[in-house]
Amino acid sequence: MQISLTLNGKKITEEIADDLLLIDFVRNHGCYSVKRGCETSNCGLCTVFLDEKPVLSCSVLAARADGHKVDTLEGLQEEAEEFGSFIAGQGAEQCGFCNPGMIMNAIALFRENPDPSDDEIREYLAGNLCRCSGYEGQLRGIHDFLEYKRKGGAR
Amino acid sequence: MKAVGVPFVKKDAMALVTGKPVYTNDLAPKECLIVKLLRSPHANAMIREIKTDVAMRVPGIEAIYTWKDVPQHRFTTAGQTWPEPSPYDRLILDQHVRFVGDPVAIIAGENEACVERAMKMIKVKYEVLPAVLDPEEALDGPVLVHPEDSWKALCPVGADNKRNLCAQAEDGNGDVEKVLAECDVVVEHTYHVRAAQQAMMETFQTVCFMDMYGRLNVMSSTQIVYHVRRIVSNALGIPKSKIRAFKPRIGGGFGAKQSAVCEVYPAFVTWKTGKPSKIVFTREESQIASSPRHDMAVTVRMGADKEGNIRAIDLYTLSNTGAYGEHGPTTVGLSGHKAIPLYGSAEAYRFRYDVVYTNRMSAGAYRGYGATQGIFAVETSVNELAEKLGMDPMEIRMKNMVKEGQFMPAYYGETANSCALDKCLARVKEMSGWDEKYPRKVMPDGKIRSVGVALAMQGSCISNVDVGSATIKLGEDGVYNMSIAAADMGTGCDTILAQMAAECLDCDLDDIAVSGADTDTSPYDSGSYASSTTYVTGMAVTRASEELKKRIVRQAAKMLKCEVDEVDFDGHIARSDKTGEEVTLAAIGAGAMCGSDIALQVTESHSSPVSPPPYMAGAVEIELDPETGHVEILDYYAVVDCGTVINPNLARVQAEGGIVQGIGMTLYENIQYTEKGQLLNNSFMQYKIPTRMDMGNLHVEFESSYEPTGPFGAKSIGEIVINTPAPALTHAIANATGLWFRELPITSEQIAMGIMENEN
Numbered sequence: 001m002q003i004s005l006t007l008n009g010k011k012i013t014e015e016i017a018d019d020l021l022l023i024d025f026v027r028n029h030g031c032y033s034v035k036r037g038c039e040t041s042n043c044g045l046c047t048v049f050l051d052e053k054p055v056l057s058c059s060v061l062a063a064r065a066d067g068h069k070v071d072t073l074e075g076l077q078e079e080a081e082e083f084g085s086f087i088a089g090q091g092a093e094q095c096g097f098c099n100p101g102m103i104m105n106a107i108a109l110f111r112e113n114p115d116p117s118d119d120e121i122r123e124y125l126a127g128n129l130c131r132c133s134g135y136e137g138q139l140r141g142i143h144d145f146l147e148y149k150r151k152g153g154a155r
Numbered sequence: 156m157k158a159v160g161v162p163f164v165k166k167d168a169m170a171l172v173t174g175k176p177v178y179t180n181d182l183a184p185k186e187c188l189i190v191k192l193l194r195s196p197h198a199n200a201m202i203r204e205i206k207t208d209v210a211m212r213v214p215g216i217e218a219i220y221t222w223k224d225v226p227q228h229r230f231t232t233a234g235q236t237w238p239e240p241s242p243y244d245r246l247i248l249d250q251h252v253r254f255v256g257d258p259v260a261i262i263a264g265e266n267e268a269c270v271e272r273a274m275k276m277i278k279v280k281y282e283v284l285p286a287v288l289d290p291e292e293a294l295d296g297p298v299l300v301h302p303e304d305s306w307k308a309l310c311p312v313g314a315d316n317k318r319n320l321c322a323q324a325e326d327g328n329g330d331v332e333k334v335l336a337e338c339d340v341v342v343e344h345t346y347h348v349r350a351a352q353q354a355m356m357e358t359f360q361t362v363c364f365m366d367m368y369g370r371l372n373v374m375s376s377t378q379i380v381y382h383v384r385r386i387v388s389n390a391l392g393i394p395k396s397k398i399r400a401f402k403p404r405i406g407g408g409f410g411a412k413q414s415a416v417c418e419v420y421p422a423f424v425t426w427k428t429g430k431p432s433k434i435v436f437t438r439e440e441s442q443i444a445s446s447p448r449h450d451m452a453v454t455v456r457m458g459a460d461k462e463g464n465i466r467a468i469d470l471y472t473l474s475n476t477g478a479y480g481e482h483g484p485t486t487v488g489l490s491g492h493k494a495i496p497l498y499g500s501a502e503a504y505r506f507r508y509d510v511v512y513t514n515r516m517s518a519g520a521y522r523g524y525g526a527t528q529g530i531f532a533v534e535t536s537v538n539e540l541a542e543k544l545g546m547d548p549m550e551i552r553m554k555n556m557v558k559e560g561q562f563m564p565a566y567y568g569e570t571a572n573s574c575a576l577d578k579c580l581a582r583v584k585e586m587s588g589w590d591e592k593y594p595r596k597v598m599p600d601g602k603i604r605s606v607g608v609a610l611a612m613q614g615s616c617i618s619n620v621d622v623g624s625a626t627i628k629l630g631e632d633g634v635y636n637m638s639i640a641a642a643d644m645g646t647g648c649d650t651i652l653a654q655m656a657a658e659c660l661d662c663d664l665d666d667i668a669v670s671g672a673d674t675d676t677s678p679y680d681s682g683s684y685a686s687s688t689t690y691v692t693g694m695a696v697t698r699a700s701e702e703l704k705k706r707i708v709r710q711a712a713k714m715l716k717c718e719v720d721e722v723d724f725d726g727h728i729a730r731s732d733k734t735g736e737e738v739t740l741a742a743i744g745a746g747a748m749c750g751s752d753i754a755l756q757v758t759e760s761h762s763s764p765v766s767p768p769p770y771m772a773g774a775v776e777i778e779l780d781p782e783t784g785h786v787e788i789l790d791y792y793a794v795v796d797c798g799t800v801i802n803p804n805l806a807r808v809q810a811e812g813g814i815v816q817g818i819g820m821t822l823y824e825n826i827q828y829t830e831k832g833q834l835l836n837n838s839f840m841q842y843k844i845p846t847r848m849d850m851g852n853l854h855v856e857f858e859s860s861y862e863p864t865g866p867f868g869a870k871s872i873g874e875i876v877i878n879t880p881a882p883a884l885t886h887a888i889a890n891a892t893g894l895w896f897r898e899l900p901i902t903s904e905q906i907a908m909g910i911m912e913n914e915n
Contacts, residue, residue: 033174033175035406038838039438074174084172088169090804095357095404095405096404097357097407126846127846128847129839131353131812131844132356133812134816134850135811
């Protein structure tokens with residue numbers, strides 16, 4: 001079947017297999033930040049935005065994205081760098097494999113709720129698994145980022 | 156110090172947080188054969204017939220291999236220094252399949268769909284044999300996991316495949332039976348830790364291709380490039396010189412990738428076909444056919460006098476290595492040697508073990524490497540002993556635990572030259588508000604708040620075995636390249652080793668570019684495991700830096716036309732004391748590239764005759780709901796003595812990550828086999844690793860001793876940090892409920908049922 005969508009701002013029209021998953025579609029298009037960590041839709045590594053809303057791209061058919069807008073971390077490099085530097089500032093990125101998915105979801109959180117409480121942060125990001133960091137360093141990084149934002153982006 | 160002790164951001168951090176393609180599967184060639192494995196549905200069976208002709212006709216299929224196609228000499232996939240203690244008990248594919256998930260055929264094709272289709276068309280006739288799943292029934296039982304005569308043990312580890320025995324030994328000091336008989340109080344229990352999974356976020360994956368020299372290139376997510384080269388050589392029966400193994404970024408390892416779990420399959424495909432290939436394990440494969448922790452039942456008899464002096468420890472471990480012996484003979488040793496020495500004042504100890512084969516997935520190396528299992532047993536025994544004596548568990552530890560300067564008979568006869576465990580425990584006691592909180596408090600809503608405590612130790616290398624190396628060279632712009640074969644798997648070793656080099660060479664961290672690990676270009680390193688990278692490779696880095704500095708001074712003396720001892724070098728400029736003339740580091744680097752016979756490149760290796768233990772104390776406060784058995788972790792307090800902290804941020808995150816893995820193993824991560832030997836916990840739905848809702852608040856601090864044999868006084872941090880949660884949580888749950896749970900994981904259901912049974 002043929003689909004047309006906007007991936008990271010670029011229009012793509014392509015013939016695809018009916019059962020192609022969105023994760024494989026975006027990786028085929030060089031969006032390697034999107035990782036596969038499970039087959040059961042519960043690790044959060046493959047999080048992308050579908051019309052600005054975070055979805056698990058392993059659980060969405062590429063066909064479902066037909067006519068829609070898909071964004072991956074490749075298209076959000078400035079935000080990734082800005083926020084990611086605070087995760088790195090804690091050494092909490094560790095192996096890094098879960099970072100793109102977590103950072104996508106964190107960006108979604110900050111867009112929805114610019115001043116989240118700790119409980120709101122934990123709950124919103126609960127579906128983003130990380131095996132290295134123990135999460136505490138990520139939380140410190142998020143605190144630092146929110147503080148920086150509160151100060152109007154000054155370090 | 157300017158570079159050591161500074162919380163630098165990791166060198167690769169920004170590439171990782173912005174999602175750059177730096178992992179194995181991101182870097183695979185586009186036109187790459189997809190390799191998958193048909194796996195056995197039976198726990199023990201002989202393949203009597205296998206038909207691949209129909210499957211071969213699926214369009215896009217390149218090759219299908221069965222046991223008839225592979226070399227018939229056995230090898231081990233354990234990443235260990237040769238001669239490996241793990242027995243040579245594997246073939247790439249075997250006619251005899253020994254666990255549910257054991258590979259039966261390798262299928263390679265141009266895309267995933269055709270490979271999956273072909274896999275379904277392979278017809279296999281199995282002769283299903285009785286299986287041995289229970290380690291208690293394995294030794295000298297009727298079912299042999301490895302009846303074959305081609306099975307081979309390279310080292311005298313007490314193995315005997317005709318008895319299902321992978322390893323067996325006994326050691327001790329003093330007369331344990333006599334001392335135990337004299338003790339006022341003796342506790343005796345068996346503690347069981349299951350085969351928990353590392354569950355690193357990146358599954359096992361490897362890409363292979365032939366280079367222009369006709370050599371097999373193996374790019375893999377591995378902690379052990381040099382061992383991978385040897386393992387692939389052994390498996391394929393080709394010379395090591397024909398193989399290059401290297402790693403890109405690794406998406407987590409925790410020991411899982413200290414075994415060559417997936418490398419030999421695509422290596423075989425590429426060697427046979429000449430075409431690039433890759434294997435990417437699914438999460439299910441990573442759960443059912445990988446290299447998890449050894450399932451161990453540790454029986455402890457611990458005796459003390461009325462005053463709470465621990466007088467004797469008798470420990471027996473029954474370890475289940477599964478179908479193959481990877482790390483079987485070595486993990487078990489730590490269950491005694493890195494648990495008993497926590498109480499070094501005991502008059503006698505004995506440590507015995509059996510490691511048995513069963514028809515379950517093979518175990519491997521997982522952070523803690525047997526020490527985790529032993530410490531769960533010993534630390535819980537101490538807590539049970541304290542209860543029996545009516546003593547505060549802090550007090551019994553203060554009285555008995557290992558102190559600096561103490562000789563440790565159970566720790567390979569080494570002396571604790573650097574040990575701040577007493578300070579760690581005192582600080583944990585203070586941080587946790589122990590005296591106010593111990594043992595429990597019933598809240599107005601009926602929930603119970605309680606606390607638990609545990610100590611831990613580990614090693615800092617495999618003494619007299621591990622080798623770490625570093626090559627450092629100066630470039631003409633005055634910056635250094637450092638090449639290592641230690642594997643940064645997210646731990647940050649590229650960065651902390653560069654910090655050490657920068658400290659020695661008096662330069663900025665940015666002036667050290669790090670590369671590795673690559674068997675063609677990196678100096679030999681046994682790899683990143685056994686907590687050895689900071690301690691062993693770190694020493695190699697400091698030695699290489701010091702030697703390089705001498706050569707820089709020699710080159711400078713030549714350029715300044717003075718004697719070497721007249722040169723004053725501050726890391727940036729070399730100055731002649733005599734003439735006052737100066738040359739910059741960049742000029743020295745350039746100078747060595749024109750008409751010079753001084754190589755400004757140094758390789759140094761290091762190995763250590765000792766393995767100084769890091770120490771740790773951990774305390775947890777939980778809130779337990781007696782209605783549901785739910786345990787909520789409120790706060791976890793941990794104080795670590797890893798010697799000098801090289802990078803406080805990275806050390807802290809190591810500790811936090813280890814604690815949360817320990818929490819997962821204790822409360823959530825279950826391993827359940829059906830009676831036919833199928834693992835039920837084969838996905839993240841059935842194998843629940845902690846989310847950020849499950850770990851409470853972590854409070855980590857450091858109390859540093861100074862280790863004289865380590866770089867800048869450092870020991871290790873990577874593994875010890877997983878060891879306190881199991882005993883500390885078990886203790887807290889006992890303090891809340893009065894019930895001792897001696898088998899992990901301790902689920903809410905078990906707690907609720909336990910409370911109910913107790914009430915009845």
